[in-house]
Amino acid sequence: MATAAAHTAAGTEPGEAAHPAASSARTAEQQAAFDEAVAADERIEPRDWMPDAYRATLVRQIAQHAHSEIIGMQPEANWITRAPSLRRKAILMAKVQDEAGHGLYLYSAAETLGTSREELLDKLHSGRQKYSSIFNYPTLTWADVGAIGWLVDGAAITNQVPLCRCSYGPYARAMVRVCKEESFHQRQGYESLLALSRGTKAQHEMAQDAVNRWWWPSLMMFGPPDDESSHSEQSMTWKIKRHSNDELRQRFVDICVPQAESLGLTLPDPDLVWNEARGHYDFGPIDWTEFWAVLKGNGPCNDQRITQRRRAHEEGVWVREAAAAYAAKHGKATA
Amino acid sequence: MTATPTPAAAPTPTPAPTSAAASAQAAAPARALPANVAALALGDDALVLSHRLGEWAGHAPVLEEEVALANIALDLLGQARVLLSLAGDEDELAYLREERAFRNLQLVEQPNGDFAHTIARQLYFSTYQTLLYGQLASGESELAPLAAKAVKEVTYHQDHAEQWTLRLGDGTAESHERMRRGLDALWRFTGEMFQPVDGIDVDFEALRESWTASVTAVIERATLSVPDGPQSGAWTAGAGRQGLHTEPFGRMLAEMQHLHRSHPGASW
Numbered sequence: 044m045a046t047a048a049a050h051t052a053a054g055t056e057p058g059e060a061a062h063p064a065a066s067s068a069r070t071a072e073q074q075a076a077f078d079e080a081v082a083a084d085e086r087i088e089p090r091d092w093m094p095d096a097y098r099a100t101l102v103r104q105i106a107q108h109a110h111s112e113i114i115g116m117q118p119e120a121n122w123i124t125r126a127p128s129l130r131r132k133a134i135l136m137a138k139v140q141d142e143a144g145h146g147l148y149l150y151s152a153a154e155t156l157g158t159s160r161e162e163l164l165d166k167l168h169s170g171r172q173k174y175s176s177i178f179n180y181p182t183l184t185w186a187d188v189g190a191i192g193w194l195v196d197g198a199a200i201t202n203q204v205p206l207c208r209c210s211y212g213p214y215a216r217a218m219v220r221v222c223k224e225e226s227f228h229q230r231q232g233y234e235s236l237l238a239l240s241r242g243t244k245a246q247h248e249m250a251q252d253a254v255n256r257w258w259w260p261s262l263m264m265f266g267p268p269d270d271e272s273s274h275s276e277q278s279m280t281w282k283i284k285r286h287s288n289d290e291l292r293q294r295f296v297d298i299c300v301p302q303a304e305s306l307g308l309t310l311p312d313p314d315l316v317w318n319e320a321r322g323h324y325d326f327g328p329i330d331w332t333e334f335w336a337v338l339k340g341n342g343p344c345n346d347q348r349i350t351q352r353r354r355a356h357e358e359g360v361w362v363r364e365a366a367a368a369y370a371a372k373h374g375k376a377t378a
Numbered sequence: 379m380t381a382t383p384t385p386a387a388a389p390t391p392t393p394a395p396t397s398a399a400a401s402a403q404a405a406a407p408a409r410a411l412p413a414n415v416a417a418l419a420l421g422d423d424a425l426v427l428s429h430r431l432g433e434w435a436g437h438a439p440v441l442e443e444e445v446a447l448a449n450i451a452l453d454l455l456g457q458a459r460v461l462l463s464l465a466g467d468e469d470e471l472a473y474l475r476e477e478r479a480f481r482n483l484q485l486v487e488q489p490n491g492d493f494a495h496t497i498a499r500q501l502y503f504s505t506y507q508t509l510l511y512g513q514l515a516s517g518e519s520e521l522a523p524l525a526a527k528a529v530k531e532v533t534y535h536q537d538h539a540e541q542w543t544l545r546l547g548d549g550t551a552e553s554h555e556r557m558r559r560g561l562d563a564l565w566r567f568t569g570e571m572f573q574p575v576d577g578i579d580v581d582f583e584a585l586r587e588s589w590t591a592s593v594t595a596v597i598e599r600a601t602l603s604v605p606d607g608p609q610s611g612a613w614t615a616g617a618g619r620q621g622l623h624t625e626p627f628g629r630m631l632a633e634m635q636h637l638h639r640s641h642p643g644a645s646w
Contacts, residue, residue, distance in 0.1 A: 129472055137452060359438070369548055
C-alpha cells in the first residue's frame with residue numbers, strides 16, 4: 044500500500060527495521076510526540092511521523108473532498124452554455140474553474156500523504172471512494188445555479204471553515220484558499236437568487252422551486268446525525284474535525300433562516316421556528332432514508348455523474364499518453 | 379473537386395441585405411459605422427469561441443486543462459463583453475440577434491471535436507488574434523486600449539495552443555494522427571481571417587504572411603506538415619464576417635439564447 048510505504052520513508056531512519064525492539068520503543072515515542080503536537084494545536088506536516096490510521100482517515104477525507112469538487116463541476120457546467128446574461132456566464136465559468144482548481148489543490152494535498160491523483164481517480168471511477176451526495180441531484184432550471192451557490196456552497200463553507208484549523212498542515216492551508224473562493228461562490232448564488240426573487244413572477248417561482256428542491260439535500264450535506272456517524276469521534280480527537288455534524292447543521296440552519304427572509308423566499312419546512320430557550324431554530328425531521336438511498340447509488344444522477352467522469356477520463360487517455368511520450372522524448376527542459 | 383478558389387475569386391456571399399435579412403438583423407447596431415463593424419466582428423469571434431470552450435467544462439482530458447480551457451474562455455468572454463459594449467448592449471447583441479446577424483469567423487463556431495481538433499482551432503485563431511491585437515495595440519483606433527490588454531491574454535492562449543500542438547504532434551502515433559486530422563479539417567476556415575474588416579486598420583496581407591510563418595513553424599516543430607488544401611470553401615470565402623455561417627452555429631445559438639429569449643425583458 045502506497046501510504047504505508049510513504050509512512051516508512053518519512054518516519055523511519057534507514058536500518059531501524061533491523062532492530063524490532065528499538066523500533067517499537069521509537070514508535071511509542073513518535074506516537075507520544077504526535078499526540079502532544081495535536082493536543083497543543085500544532086500542525087502535522089508531511090514528513091512528520093503520524094499513525095497509519097490518521098493518514099488513512101485524511102486520505103479518505105481529502106480524496107472525497109477532491110472528488111466532490113470535480114464531480115460538482117458537472118451540475119453547474121450544465122448551465123454554462125445557457126446562462127441568461129454574459130455577466131452571469133462569466134461568473135459561472137469562473138466558479139466552475141475555481142472548482143477544478145480546488146480539485147487540484149486537494150489532490151496535491153493527498154499526494155503529500157503518499158497517494159497519487161491517478162490512484163484516487165481510479166478509486167472514484169470504480170466506486171471505491173465517494174463524493175458528496177449532493178451532486179447526485181439534478182440542476183433543472185437556471186435558478187438551481189443560484190440555489191447551489193447559496194445553499195450548497197453555504198453548507199460547504201460551514202463544514203470547511205473549521206478545516207482551516209485542521210491538524211494536518213497541507214490540508215488546512217489548502218482550505219484557507221478554498222474557503223475564500225467558496226465565500227465568493229456563496230455570495231454570487233445569493234445575489235443571483237435575489238435577482239430572480241425580485242424579478243418577474245416566473246423568475247420568482249423558478250427561485251422558490253429551486254430552494255424547495257435544494258434545502259433538504261443541503262441539510263443532509265453535514266452527514267448523518269451524531270449518534271450514527273461512524274468516523275466522527277476519532278476525527279475529533281485528531282483535530283481533523285472540530286465540530287459534530289449536528290452542531291454544524293444547526294449553525295447552517297441558523298444562518299439560512301434570516302437570509303431566506305431577505306431573499307423573499309420560503310424554506311420548505313413547516314416546523315422551522317425560533318426556539319428562545321435553545322437560542323437556535325428548531326427544524327423538521329430529515330428524511331434519512333433518502334440520504335442513505337442516494338449515498339448507496341440510487342440518487343437521480345449517480346450513474347450520469349460517474350459515467351460522464353469516466354468517459355472524460357477515458358477519452359483523455361490518448362492526450363495524457365501523448366504528453367508523457369513528449370516529455371520522455373524531450374526531457375523536462377523543453378516541457 | 380480539386381479547384382482551389384482564392385478568396386478574391388470566390389463569389390461575394392452576401393451582398394446588400396435583403397428585406398428578410400434586414401429584419402433578421404433588427405438587433406444589430408443601428409449605425410453601421412466602421413468602428414461598430416470592427417467591434418462586432420472581433421466581439422463575436424471572442425463570444426462564440428468562448429462559448430465553444432465553455433462546452434469543455436467537465437469533459438477535459440486532465441484537470442489542468444479544465445482550468446486552462448476555462449481560463450481562456452473567460453479571457454475571451456471578457457474581451458467579447460468590452461467589444462460588444464462598444465457596438466451596443468452586450469446582452470441584446472449576444473442573445474437577441476439571429477444567426478445571420480453574427481459577424482464571427484466560421485472557424486470559431488466549429489464544434490469542439492476531440493481535444494486535438496480544439497487545439498488546432500486554438501492554434502489557428504490565437505495566432506491570428508495575437509498578431510492582430512499586437513498591431514491594433516500600437517495603433518490609434520478606438521480598439522487600441524482593449525487590444526493592449528487583450529494581447530497579453532492571447533499571447534498566453536497562443537503559447538498554450540503551441541505547447542499542445544507540439545505534444546500531440548510529437549507525442550504518440552495516435553496523437554500525431556489526431557492532431558494532423560484536426561489541422562487538416564480546420565484549414566479551410568483559415569483564409570477568412572485575412573479578409574479586410576471595416577474599421578480595422580491593419581495590413582491583412584502582411585498579417586497573412588506573419589500568420590503563415592508562425593503557424594508553419596509550430597506545425598513543423600510538431601513533426602507535422604502544413605495542410606495543402608484550400609484555405610476557403612468553394613463559395614464561403616469571408617462569409618462569417620458577412621453573416622453566413624455553418625449549420626452547427628444555429629444549434630449553438632439556440633442553446634445559448636433559449637433561456638434569455640424565454641423571459642423577454644427580464645433582468646438576471
